[in-house]
Amino acid sequence: xxxxxxxxxxxxxxxxxxxxxxxxxxxxxxxxxxxxxxxxxxxxxxxxxxxxxxxxxxxxxxxxxxxxxxxxxxxxxxxxxxxxxxxxxxxxxxxxxxxxxxxxxxxxxxxxxxxxxxxxxxxxxxxxxxxxxxxxxxxxxxxxxxxxxxxxxxxxxxxxxxxxxxxxxxxxxxxxxxxxxxxxxxxxxxxxxxxxxxxxxxxxxxxxxxxxxxxxxxxxxxxxxxxxxxxxxxxxxxxxxxxxxxxxxxxxxxxxxxxxxxxxxxxxxxxxxxxxxxxxxxxxxxxxxxxxxxxxxxxxxxxxxxxxxxxxxxxxxxxxxxxxxxxxxxxxxxxxxxxxxxxxxxxxxxxxxxxxxxxxxxxxxxxxxxxxxxxxxxxxxxxxxxxxxxxxxxxxxxxxxxxxxxxxxxxxxxxxxxxxxxxxxxxxxxxxxxxxxxxxxxxxxxxxxxxxxxxxxxxxxxxxxxxxxx
Amino acid sequence: xxxxxxxxxxxxxxxxxxxxxxxxxxxxxxxxxxxxxxxxxxxxxxxxxxxxxxxxxxxxxxxxxxxxxxxxxxxxxxxxxxxxxxxxxxxxxxxxxxxxxxxxxxxxxxxxxxxxxxxxxxxxxxxxxxxxxxxxxxxxxxxxxxxxxxxxxxxxxxxxxxxxxxxxxxxxxxxxxxxxxxxxxxxxxxxxxxxxxxxxxxxxxxxxxxxxxxxxxxxxxxxxxxxxxxxxxxxxxxxxxxxxxxxxxxxxxxxxxxxxxxxxxxxxxxxxxxxxxxxxxxxxxxxxxxxxxxxxxxxxxxxxxxxxxxxxxxxxxxxxxxxxxxxxxxxxxxxxxxxxxxxxxxxxxxxxxxxxxxxxxxxxxxxxxxxxxxxxxxxxxxxxxxxxxxxxxxxxxxxxxxxxxxxxxxxxxxxxxxxxxxxxxxxxxxxxxxxxxxxxxxxxxxxxxxxxxxxxxxxxxxxxxxxxxx
Numbered sequence: 001x002x003x004x005x006x007x008x009x010x011x012x013x014x015x016x017x018x019x020x021x022x023x024x025x026x027x028x029x030x031x032x033x034x035x036x037x038x039x040x041x042x043x044x045x046x047x048x049x050x051x052x053x054x055x056x057x058x059x060x061x062x063x064x065x066x067x068x069x070x071x072x073x074x075x076x077x078x079x080x081x082x083x084x085x086x087x088x089x090x091x092x093x094x095x096x097x098x099x100x101x102x103x104x105x106x107x108x109x110x111x112x113x114x115x116x117x118x119x120x121x122x123x124x125x126x127x128x129x130x131x132x133x134x135x136x137x138x139x140x141x142x143x144x145x146x147x148x149x150x151x152x153x154x155x156x157x158x159x160x161x162x163x164x165x166x167x168x169x170x171x172x173x174x175x176x177x178x179x180x181x182x183x184x185x186x187x188x189x190x191x192x193x194x195x196x197x198x199x200x201x202x203x204x205x206x207x208x209x210x211x212x213x214x215x216x217x218x219x220x221x222x223x224x225x226x227x228x229x230x231x232x233x234x235x236x237x238x239x240x241x242x243x244x245x246x247x248x249x250x251x252x253x254x255x256x257x258x259x260x261x262x263x264x265x266x267x268x269x270x271x272x273x274x275x276x277x278x279x280x281x282x283x284x285x286x287x288x289x290x291x292x293x294x295x296x297x298x299x300x301x302x303x304x305x306x307x308x309x310x311x312x313x314x315x316x317x318x319x320x321x322x323x324x325x326x327x328x329x330x331x332x333x334x335x336x337x338x339x340x341x342x343x344x345x346x347x348x349x350x351x352x353x354x355x356x357x358x359x360x361x362x363x364x365x366x367x368x369x370x371x372x373x374x375x376x377x378x379x380x381x382x383x384x385x386x387x388x389x390x391x392x393x394x395x396x397x398x399x400x401x402x403x404x405x406x407x408x409x410x411x412x413x414x415x416x417x418x419x420x421x422x423x424x425x426x427x428x429x430x431x432x433x434x435x436x437x438x439x440x441x442x443x444x445x446x447x448x449x450x451x452x453x454x455x456x457x458x459x460x461x462x463x464x465x466x467x468x469x470x
Numbered sequence: 471x472x473x474x475x476x477x478x479x480x481x482x483x484x485x486x487x488x489x490x491x492x493x494x495x496x497x498x499x500x501x502x503x504x505x506x507x508x509x510x511x512x513x514x515x516x517x518x519x520x521x522x523x524x525x526x527x528x529x530x531x532x533x534x535x536x537x538x539x540x541x542x543x544x545x546x547x548x549x550x551x552x553x554x555x556x557x558x559x560x561x562x563x564x565x566x567x568x569x570x571x572x573x574x575x576x577x578x579x580x581x582x583x584x585x586x587x588x589x590x591x592x593x594x595x596x597x598x599x600x601x602x603x604x605x606x607x608x609x610x611x612x613x614x615x616x617x618x619x620x621x622x623x624x625x626x627x628x629x630x631x632x633x634x635x636x637x638x639x640x641x642x643x644x645x646x647x648x649x650x651x652x653x654x655x656x657x658x659x660x661x662x663x664x665x666x667x668x669x670x671x672x673x674x675x676x677x678x679x680x681x682x683x684x685x686x687x688x689x690x691x692x693x694x695x696x697x698x699x700x701x702x703x704x705x706x707x708x709x710x711x712x713x714x715x716x717x718x719x720x721x722x723x724x725x726x727x728x729x730x731x732x733x734x735x736x737x738x739x740x741x742x743x744x745x746x747x748x749x750x751x752x753x754x755x756x757x758x759x760x761x762x763x764x765x766x767x768x769x770x771x772x773x774x775x776x777x778x779x780x781x782x783x784x785x786x787x788x789x790x791x792x793x794x795x796x797x798x799x800x801x802x803x804x805x806x807x808x809x810x811x812x813x814x815x816x817x818x819x820x821x822x823x824x825x826x827x828x829x830x831x832x833x834x835x836x837x838x839x840x841x842x843x844x845x846x847x848x849x850x851x852x853x854x855x856x857x858x859x860x861x862x863x864x865x866x867x868x869x870x871x872x873x874x875x876x877x878x879x880x881x882x883x884x885x886x887x888x889x890x891x892x893x894x895x896x897x898x899x900x901x902x903x904x905x906x907x908x909x910x911x912x913x914x915x916x917x918x919x920x921x922x923x924x925x926x927x928x929x930x931x932x933x934x935x936x937x938x939x940x
Contacts, residue, residue: 019900047900052840052900052901053843053844056841056844056901060844060845064846080840080843303899304900304901305898305899305905306897308897308900309895312895329895329896329897330897332897333899334899334900334902342899370522370523370550371526373523373550374526374527374529374546375526376530376534401872402871402872402875402876404899404902405875405902405903405904406872407899408876408879408898408904409878409879409882411896411898412879412882412883412888412893412896413882416886416888418882418886425779425782425799426881426882427775427778427779427799427800427801427802427881428775428878429773429775429802429803429804429874429877430489430773430775430804431526431774432804432874433875434875434878435775437878
């Protein structure tokens with residue numbers, strides 16, 4: 001329902017109605033609690049309004065050739081946003097307060113949050129406070145670049161027409177998805193990435209594959225460089241490496257995000273933060289008793305499904321008097337480019353830090369299996385890093401059609417300790433891309449069973465080496 | 471290599487170079503054995519030449535709008551077939567003998583197979599014989615229907631042009647895939663199915679969904695009827711229900727397949743058969759010692775990946791002196807229509823036969839989740855039958871994009887005894903279709919945890935009921 005009773009003490013005051021906040025609100029209300037949900041912007045947060053939802057809708061519209069793709073995307077997005085808003089407005093146990101929140105130091109037996117709304121400031125009293133304010137795009141200034149030419153995820157879906165030439169600054173997920181969409185829409189696409197490869201957090205094989213994909217579509221990938229200055233008179237971007245990009249209509253800045261700590265007054269309330277955001281454990285607990293944080297505003301996750309997963313733990317932490325045991329589930333990543341990219345498990349850096357002798361890497365090109373052949377697939381692979389001898393999955397990454405769906409097999413395997421060895425003999429439909437997983441399991445089994453004692457010895461040696469590293 | 475030594479006794483004579491036979495040949499040769507591979511038709515069998523490969527290539531060509539789709543399919547198919555043929559011809563341990571095989575009664579210490587080839591009859595001596603002759607389409611006569619108008623999987627890919635109007639007789643996998651392809655190619659498509667629904671072996675929800683899909687594309691689905699007669703003068707099919715289909719160019723018969731027992735002379739050799747094919751256990755063992763059978767010619771499986779999986783067991787049975795323990799892995803099914811259909815686990819009939827109180831069914835429409843929303847999906851669902859209380863997966867079926875890839879999650883869960891209960895909290899990427907699995911797990915957990923004692927009691931009661939049924 002709209003509004004709250006400023007004299008009542010609620011079970012929780014939730015700051016931010018994005019993925020994490022909505023999960024908290026619905027979750028706590030399902031346990032019978034009355035809560036206050038505070039949102040200064042739109043219900044649904046970035047994901048629904050300026051993130052996952054409009055970006056995936058744009059990718060779809062561009063692929064199938066909708067007549068007015070950007071208008072179609074906005075209509076879809078607004079439809080979902082209105083439904084989510086309405087759901088919160090009519091919910092009996094969720095009290096929606098519109099405005100911007102500030103924390104205050106705890107003085108009595110509960111917390112007080114101040115909300116600056118359209119009708120002035122109101123107080124919200126609550127046993128618990130959940131900080132779920134999300135993140136904002138980082139925008140760096142470019143000399144000479146006019147503000148009206150700059151896009152971020154916050155205004156890109158408001159475009160009225162498809163840009164002729166678009167420069168995507170940054171080679172991460174946002175650029176990779178938007179390069180796919182704008183390529184399909186007919187734009188001339190340039191990607192400018194400061195590092196030496198695209199998707200710097202991913203496996204280097206992802207980087208080289210996606211570069212090949214984009215170059216095969218006539219896009220230009222500028223690596224190891226950035227925009228030095230922009231000449232508005234000629235609409236030309238001058239790169240630090242001397243190259244120029246002419247006739248630029250729009251420049252999308254997608255170089256990263258920072259936690260939206262804004263005016264929350266976290267220090268005054270004693271909530272510990274770092275550059276990465278609010279410090280919170282995997283149950284969402286911050287440095288202040290009764291104050292929790294979930295989602296992008298913490299350093300724990302940067303995805304909608306990650307925020308949802310952590311928020312579910314925080315719901316449990318607040319609503320159920322159970323011991324706080326159990327690790328979080330593994331959280332996969334997905335980029336909805338064509339081909340899709342999905343990964344799960346340890347980070348690339350974590351795998352690289354492990355003694356090389358204790359792990360093995362298996363790669364299968366999807367172009368080499370029969371499904372890739374019948375589909376005329378040009379790019380795609382599954383790569384798996386496993387512990388030697390046991391086959392325990394350290395990390396899996398897939399580039400290919402349905403990668404975001406196929407990664408589920410590895411997510412389940414990691415959550416339940418099923419290694420590649422146990423997947424020997426598992427049957428996948430012919431001809432499916434999933435058969436690649438079968439080939440990887442065969443390769444692991446063949447290599448390992450042929451020399452079990454040596455494999456065991458190599459793993460043991462690496463485990464000892466790993467221990468000395470720490 | 472081509473040819474064999476008719477005086478030598480090989481480890482195995484493999485009759486039929488399709489999916490099962492090729493797996494046997496490569497598998498046994500990997501164990502160091504010399505074998506003879508006998509094939510009267512093309513290496514690769516039905517799958518490569520007139521089955522999975524050209525059908526999936528046609529579906530792809532139709533979807534992307536290849537200029538000469540049927541020519542493209544033949545080129546792809548011939549490319550793969552030639553590679554497989556060449557691989558067998560040059561393999562050092564595989565002796566390829568072209569011709570049609572006949573078994574003989576065992577008289578000495580090994581088996582003798584007679585092969586009628588282009589240069590007359592030759593003898594193959596082998597310790598073991600593997601019957602992997604595959605299956606053939608069942609064709610029923612239709613009064614008045616000219617032979618040149620009749621298609622089966624064996625000649626459909628030889629079509630020179632796309633038929634204007636095509637009648638697909640039978641509502642199974644072949645018709646469902648070819649309706650998708652010919653619909654995309656612009657044909658007017660009619661499906662005629664004797665039963666009251668399409669995909670009679672699948673979940674009824676699959677039947678109704680696919681009927682909606684096809685009808686939404688302007689196809690006509692004629693249920694509970696068959697072709698009574700055909701009038702060649704007017705190119706009209708008269709159905710038993712009185713309806714007529716005019717201007718028919720081609721009639722595809724896809725009503726089922728029968729094991730290709732042909733002239734193998736199995737009775738003479740003492741190999742037991744039924745109407746379903748050669749009687750073989752899950753290790754491929756027939757009624758005659760040293761004679762094995764794998765693939766479509768047995769009643770054990772009717773898919774390429776199923777033949778492959780059973781053949782792997784038979785390779786182990788012949789090559790490794792291990793006790794014959796361990797059940798076969800679960801074998802999924804997939805139909806590559808749009809949307810795809812995939813299922814795994816018990817059959818629908820097996821689930822229906824279990825006491826209703828001991829099981830529960832959870833269904834999630836893919837159109838109701840955010841990925842379906844951003845993709846404008848019109849049809850799709852995941853349905854899971856589980857054991858009550860434990861959440862053990864009895865059967866899962868998916869209709870939707872990437873169903874053939876998503877089914878892998880359930881295949882792994884069944885193989886490793888991971889029930890829906892254990893999937894509570896598993897994280898899937900947002901927005902993916904796999905999130906539907908998460909919603910099903912949530913629903914199971916919510917229902918079950920709220921009334922654990924009642925759920926346990928209901929399961930126990932049903933288990934007792936199941937015992938009395940047997």
